[in-house]
Amino acid sequence: MMQETMQVVVDTPSYIKCRQVCKANVRANRCFKFKKNLEAVSGDELFAPGHSACAGCGATVAVRLALKAAGKNTIATNATGCLEVFSTKYPETAWRVPWIHAAFETSASVASGVEAALKKLGKDVNVIAFGGDGGTVDIGFQALSGAMERGHNMTYICYDNEAYMNTGVQRSGSTPYGSSTTTSPAGSVSIGNKRPKKDMPQIIAAHGVDYVATASIAFPLDYMKKVKKAVATNGPAYVHVLAACPTGWGSASERSIEICRLAVDSGMWVLYEIDHGDARITYLPTKKVPVIEYLKTQKRFRHLKAEDVQDIQDMIDERLKRYSNEI
Amino acid sequence: MPRGDVLHGSRAVAEAVKLCDVDVIAAYPITPQTHIVEDLAEFVANGELDAEYVLVESEHSAMSACIGASATGVRTFTATSSQGLALMHEMLFIASGMRLPIVMANANRALSAPINIWNDQQDSMSERDCGWIQLYCETNQETLDTTIQAYRISENKKVLLPSMVCLDGFVLTHTIEPLEIPDKDAVNRFLPEFEPAVYLDPDDPMTLGAFATPADYIKFRFEQEKAMRNAIEAIEKADREYKKETGRGYGLMEEYNTKDADIIIVSMGSVVGTIKEVIDQLKGEYNVGLLKIKAFRPLPKERIKEVLKNARVVSVVEKDVSIGLGEGGLFSEIKGILYNLDERPKVLGFIIGLGGRDITQPDIRDIIKLSKKAEKDVVDEVHWIGLR
Numbered sequence: 001m002m003q004e005t006m007q008v009v010v011d012t013p014s015y016i017k018c019r020q021v022c023k024a025n026v027r028a029n030r031c032f033k034f035k036k037n038l039e040a041v042s043g044d045e046l047f048a049p050g051h052s053a054c055a056g057c058g059a060t061v062a063v064r065l066a067l068k069a070a071g072k073n074t075i076a077t078n079a080t081g082c083l084e085v086f087s088t089k090y091p092e093t094a095w096r097v098p099w100i101h102a103a104f105e106t107s108a109s110v111a112s113g114v115e116a117a118l119k120k121l122g123k124d125v126n127v128i129a130f131g132g133d134g135g136t137v138d139i140g141f142q143a144l145s146g147a148m149e150r151g152h153n154m155t156y157i158c159y160d161n162e163a164y165m166n167t168g169v170q171r172s173g174s175t176p177y178g179s180s181t182t183t184s185p186a187g188s189v190s191i192g193n194k195r196p197k198k199d200m201p202q203i204i205a206a207h208g209v210d211y212v213a214t215a216s217i218a219f220p221l222d223y224m225k226k227v228k229k230a231v232a233t234n235g236p237a238y239v240h241v242l243a244a245c246p247t248g249w250g251s252a253s254e255r256s257i258e259i260c261r262l263a264v265d266s267g268m269w270v271l272y273e274i275d276h277g278d279a280r281i282t283y284l285p286t287k288k289v290p291v292i293e294y295l296k297t298q299k300r301f302r303h304l305k306a307e308d309v310q311d312i313q314d315m316i317d318e319r320l321k322r323y324s325n326e327i
Numbered sequence: 328m329p330r331g332d333v334l335h336g337s338r339a340v341a342e343a344v345k346l347c348d349v350d351v352i353a354a355y356p357i358t359p360q361t362h363i364v365e366d367l368a369e370f371v372a373n374g375e376l377d378a379e380y381v382l383v384e385s386e387h388s389a390m391s392a393c394i395g396a397s398a399t400g401v402r403t404f405t406a407t408s409s410q411g412l413a414l415m416h417e418m419l420f421i422a423s424g425m426r427l428p429i430v431m432a433n434a435n436r437a438l439s440a441p442i443n444i445w446n447d448q449q450d451s452m453s454e455r456d457c458g459w460i461q462l463y464c465e466t467n468q469e470t471l472d473t474t475i476q477a478y479r480i481s482e483n484k485k486v487l488l489p490s491m492v493c494l495d496g497f498v499l500t501h502t503i504e505p506l507e508i509p510d511k512d513a514v515n516r517f518l519p520e521f522e523p524a525v526y527l528d529p530d531d532p533m534t535l536g537a538f539a540t541p542a543d544y545i546k547f548r549f550e551q552e553k554a555m556r557n558a559i560e561a562i563e564k565a566d567r568e569y570k571k572e573t574g575r576g577y578g579l580m581e582e583y584n585t586k587d588a589d590i591i592i593v594s595m596g597s598v599v600g601t602i603k604e605v606i607d608q609l610k611g612e613y614n615v616g617l618l619k620i621k622a623f624r625p626l627p628k629e630r631i632k633e634v635l636k637n638a639r640v641v642s643v644v645e646k647d648v649s650i651g652l653g654e655g656g657l658f659s660e661i662k663g664i665l666y667n668l669d670e671r672p673k674v675l676g677f678i679i680g681l682g683g684r685d686i687t688q689p690d691i692r693d694i695i696k697l698s699k700k701a702e703k704d705v706v707d708e709v710h711w712i713g714l715r
């Protein structure tokens with residue numbers, strides 16, 4: 001089960017036009033900034049290919065980038081869920097860092113024990129606890145709250161695909177308003193999920209955790225920077241990363257990154273960090289995209305009527321206003 | 328030099344944990360275990376024990392943190408009781424399935440509802456299938472010694488299973504007894520430094536707790552059972568060597584007057600003290616012996632069969648019941664062990680002491696009298712003692 005780590009050699013294809021970074025519309029292989037950014041995401045591949053995730057699975061991107069950011073001096077813990085299942089089918093593993101899974105609700109509590117043991121041994125190793133949204137905001141909530149409050153030196157990363165995917169797309173506390181899932185199906189008298197998403201990053205921030213951030217897999221540099229800061233934090237840190245799930249969201253597998261970008265550009269998901277109490281939005285879309293553009297990419301929202309979409313638009317506008325004031 | 332002292336059972340456990348240089352403790356308070364975790368906190372606060380103490384928010388997290396710490400390569404300890412053990416249930420199977428040599432003290436207590444803080448053994452009996460070694464103690468001295476032995480047994484490379492040291496709540500935890508605390512050098516000789524078989528190490532990354540399909544899962548379960556069988560020898564070996572260092576040993580089980588006895592009582596935990604006492608009182612009048620089960624998991628079935636096969640009546644006295652089966656767990660298992668003998672003793676079950684109901688000498692005398700009657704007459708198989 002031991003694996004060599006490997007370096008990926010980045011070869012920038014000449015036909016890619018760099019628009020995201022400087023909007024200069026030059027060929028990517030001539031763009032210095034683009035090359036530099038590409039280099040930033042081309043570190044050690046500590047999450048190996050060959051696992052059994054669905055095509056376009058956002059969770060794989062979330063883990064791959066996080067491990068690149070943290071480096072190989074890392075121990076990972078994992079909650080039960082898609083990530084654990086698709087990456088560790090005995091006797092194979094996709095993990096090139098030491099990894100442990102115990103149960104669904106125990107990523108943070110197992111990580112607490114790992115961290116305590118490392119402290120006792122005098123070893124300086126990053127501890128990253130991974131959990132899906134269900135393993136984080138629902139069943140693992142208590143264990144996570146305890147771990148954050150106790151001040152363990154660990155980074156908790158919630159990869160949020162907004163439902164219990166591993167068991168067949170059931171609703172979680174992180175499922176957004178109006179989303180149709182197998183336990184909150186849209187029907188003639190139901191809009192689907194009736195409650196807005198639980199605001200987990202704010203709840204963790206209320207624990208007085210030194211570093212809390214939100215991220216999206218469509219913003220790899222922003223995400224990796226945040227993971228680096230989280231890992232460097234002396235004490236608990238929390239990163240909540242939106243990670244598309246084509247299977248559960250009913251979206252095209254090749255559009256996962258695009259959809260996670262639309263989530264941010266529409267204000268459905270806001271990128272921010274709270275660094276030692278200092279809150280700031282790390283990316284504000286220059287041109288806000290109407291939320292319908294995001295919603296229409298996914299079957300889980302396709303039952304929504306125009307007035308429902310307007311309700312959602314109002315909700316996110318209001319939230320963004322609140323965040324802009326508070327953050 | 329060993330040190331004489333007069334200690335509560337809880338303190339005896341804490342002293343043992345200190346002597347074993349445990350590295351990480353993760354625990355959550357519950358009556359009647361509280362003094363164990365408080366005493367350990369005191370040791371850590373005073374620098375008498377150099378351990379990381381994780382003050383978790385639940386027993387579920389206590390066991391999870393022990394799993395994480397043990398997998399990182401250090402010696403771990405936790406203690407609980409009753410509702411706390413029940414809350415850990417999910418993690419108990421995971422700790423043993425991952426083959427982590429965690430040691431836990433369980434202060435035996437009744438399970439809710441109705442909520443009741445007093446002693447019986449329903450809590451640990453309900454966890455008999457979780458893959459943990461279970462060692463039941465009669466006295467505070469035995470509890471102290473067993474806790475130290477448990478590390479040696481669990482960490483044995485042929486075993487690598489967690490151990491639960493069961494001590495009766497209040498009867499032992501809150502009762503003082505004179506005992507001897509072994510010398511630190513003796514414990515050091517007996518218990519080598521913890522050397523994990525595998526552990527989480529960035530220089531040699533391992534995946535622990537992977538998911539297994541039907542093709543492999545059964546193999547893991549079989550290996551666990553094999554390890555449990557190995558534990559029988561490991562327990563005896565540890566006990567022998569412990570005896571060399573301290574003069575005290577307990578074995579897998581204890582026979583008291585069992586040779587040629589017509590009636591043999593089988594029981595475990597602190598109640599065997601009372602039973603021995605009554606047996607002594609009835610000497611000459613009744614030919615009765617006692618088999619004290621210390622290792623309930625692994626259960627030394629062949630040895631038990633040898634001891635019991637020539638008795639006329641075997642009476643199992645226990646503080647638990649399987650509702651719906653209408654008998655105690657130990658009783659069912661003893662019956663099962665004897666079933667394939669060509670000629671087998673009659674087996675009676677006595678459910679006693681639930682929720683802390685006193686177990687008196689007259690109770691034991693009644694049990695013996697009824698057992699005597701069963702030699703000739705037909706009597707009910709199972710009896711509840713102390714109903715009113």
Ligand SMILES: Cc1ncc(C[n+]2csc(CCOP(=O)(O)OP(=O)(O)O)c2C)c(N)n1
Pocket residue numbers: 059079080081082083104105131132133134135136161162163164165166167172
């Ligand atoms: C105690 C317990 N309850 C329920 C389950 C079943 N279960 C396994 S994974 C899962 C959902 C995981 O959802 P999430 O954490 O969001 O991760 P995802 O699969 O979506 O990546 C559930 C309900 C379980 N393994 N353990």
Ligand code: SF4
Pocket residue numbers: 052053054055056057058059082083086161165166244245246247248
């Ligand atoms: S169901 Fe979703 S989260 Fe699970 S592997 Fe497939 S894409 Fe990834």
Ligand SMILES: [Mg+2]
Pocket residue numbers: 132133134160161162163164165172
């Ligand atoms: Mg999920």
